[in-house]
Amino acid sequence: MKSDIILAGAGLASSLIALALRRARPDLSVLLLDTAPGPSDAHTWSFHDPDIPAAWHKALAPAKRGDWPDQEVRFPAHSRRLRAGYNSIDGAGLARLVAEAGAQVIHDATVTDLGAGHALLLDGRRFEAPCIIDGRGAQPGPHLVTGYQKFVGIEIECDAPHGVQRPVIMDATVPQRDGYRFIYLLPFSPTRILIEDTRYSDGADLQDAKLARASHDYAAAQGWTGREVRRERGILPIALAHDAAGFWRQRAEGPVPVGLRAGFFHPVTGYSLPVAVEVADLIAAQSDLKTGAVRRAVRDFALARAHQDRFLRLLNRMLFRGCPGPERYRLLQRFYCLPEPVIERFYAGRLTWADRLRIVTGKPPIPIRRALRCLPEKPLLKGDT
Ligand SMILES: Cc1cc2nc3c(=O)[nH]c(=O)nc-3n(C[C@H](O)[C@H](O)[C@H](O)COP(=O)(O)OP(=O)(O)OC[C@H]3O[C@@H](n4cnc5c(N)ncnc54)[C@H](O)[C@@H]3O)c2cc1C
Numbered sequence: 001m002k003s004d005i006i007l008a009g010a011g012l013a014s015s016l017i018a019l020a021l022r023r024a025r026p027d028l029s030v031l032l033l034d035t036a037p038g039p040s041d042a043h044t045w046s047f048h049d050p051d052i053p054a055a056w057h058k059a060l061a062p063a064k065r066g067d068w069p070d071q072e073v074r075f076p077a078h079s080r081r082l083r084a085g086y087n088s089i090d091g092a093g094l095a096r097l098v099a100e101a102g103a104q105v106i107h108d109a110t111v112t113d114l115g116a117g118h119a120l121l122l123d124g125r126r127f128e129a130p131c132i133i134d135g136r137g138a139q140p141g142p143h144l145v146t147g148y149q150k151f152v153g154i155e156i157e158c159d160a161p162h163g164v165q166r167p168v169i170m171d172a173t174v175p176q177r178d179g180y181r182f183i184y185l186l187p188f189s190p191t192r193i194l195i196e197d198t199r200y201s202d203g204a205d206l207q208d209a210k211l212a213r214a215s216h217d218y219a220a221a222q223g224w225t226g227r228e229v230r231r232e233r234g235i236l237p238i239a240l241a242h243d244a245a246g247f248w249r250q251r252a253e254g255p256v257p258v259g260l261r262a263g264f265f266h267p268v269t270g271y272s273l274p275v276a277v278e279v280a281d282l283i284a285a286q287s288d289l290k291t292g293a294v295r296r297a298v299r300d301f302a303l304a305r306a307h308q309d310r311f312l313r314l315l316n317r318m319l320f321r322g323c324p325g326p327e328r329y330r331l332l333q334r335f336y337c338l339p340e341p342v343i344e345r346f347y348a349g350r351l352t353w354a355d356r357l358r359i360v361t362g363k364p365p366i367p368i369r370r371a372l373r374c375l376p377e378k379p380l381l382k383g384d385t
Pocket residue numbers: 008009010011012013014033034035036042043044045046047109110111112135136137138232233234235236258259260261270271272273274
């Protein structure tokens with residue numbers, strides 16, 4: 001069976017590429033293969049207004065579960081309302097957009113072998129295309145050293161209005177445990193709210209029951225009673241060191257990795273929607289849609305992005321390696337005192353040199369000697385780098 005382009009995995013990165021391709025080139029046949037039995041409700045993907053261009057806001061609007069004019073952070077020393085709008089899309093909405101765009105999605109399709117021109121499924125079916133893209137999600141490797149953002153979110157339908165007016169992207173007034181801890185709140189309706197207990201930790205072990213209970217306890221402390229209607233969990237990589245050149249040397253053949261598989265995520269937040277949008281636009285703009293040409297374009301983008309993200313990885317090393325767990329919130333507390341345009345450019349991955357200076361100057365939140373120890377990135381990388 002032949003298509004113009006095959007995307008292995010029908011998650012966030014692949015879906016956005018499919019949307020961009022079908023919008024730019026409606027003549028192309030785009031096929032997505034996913035192991036899951038159907039679209040999942042296990043995700044809500046959120047982003048700040050300035051993270052993506054206006055055309056993408058328009059394109060994603062029908063998939064939105066939430067669209068708020070502002071947001072808020074809370075720390076022991078200060079709380080702040082931030083002017084940037086916040087948005088959430090969900091898996092079902094994104095899948096609907098992909099189908100409406102005319103891309104074909106096959107579920108229950110586990111890819112066992114993926115080459116530069118073919119995809120082979122567990123059940124023996126074989127598909128061919130001149131362009132093969134691999135968006136099957138994160139795959140740990142020696143070129144990326146990470147800490148972790150771990151969370152369990154419970155969505156509850158409250159018995160009475162919860163009173164939360166806007167997303168609280170960090171409520172760090174809670175007791176600090178297992179690294180930097182905060183609660184993330186998304187009020188989807190006056191009575192529906194997602195409560196996510198989140199930890200920036202050194203280890204990837206996620207105790208689901210414990211974090212879910214902590215989210216329920218938070219709800220109870222606010223006086224919210226109701227019924228849990230959905231749960232989500234995540235263990236997101238937080239990049240401490242990245243050897244993108246080494247990674248791409250090992251991907252000189254075969255399919256083109258995208259999404260988390262290619263290390264495309266914001267190093268500090270682990271969120272990937274904004275960079276996935278950029279990669280989707282990049283691929284859709286290619287005149288030569290063959291695996292080799294697309295690989296060159298995506299690799300060049302990846303190398304430039306990894307270079308640009310060096311500063312963000314340094315911040316992570318300071319957070320994870322320079323700061324004891326219970327003290328980590330102080331770095332974030334200080335960051336959220338900065339002018340809003342700096343905060344917005346930080347999330348969108350567009351920090352200027354002046355922004356970087358602004359973030360690190362002033363009274364250091366960690367002792368200077370400890371901060372200096374965090375500077376070098378290379379010693380963290382092992383193996384083929
Ligand atoms: C619960 C949760 C919430 C998150 N919230 C946000 C957020 O709000 N904003 C944000 O920007 N980021 C968020 N992230 C982080 C990140 O953006 C997501 O993990 C994102 O989905 C990564 O995109 P991806 O396309 O690389 O992988 P995925 O979206 O995970 O897609 C991978 C797909 O590949 C499929 N697959 C895997 N193996 C195979 C195989 N062998 N054959 C066929 N298919 C296969 C999977 O079924 C899956 O559908 C969240 C992550 C999680 C887990």
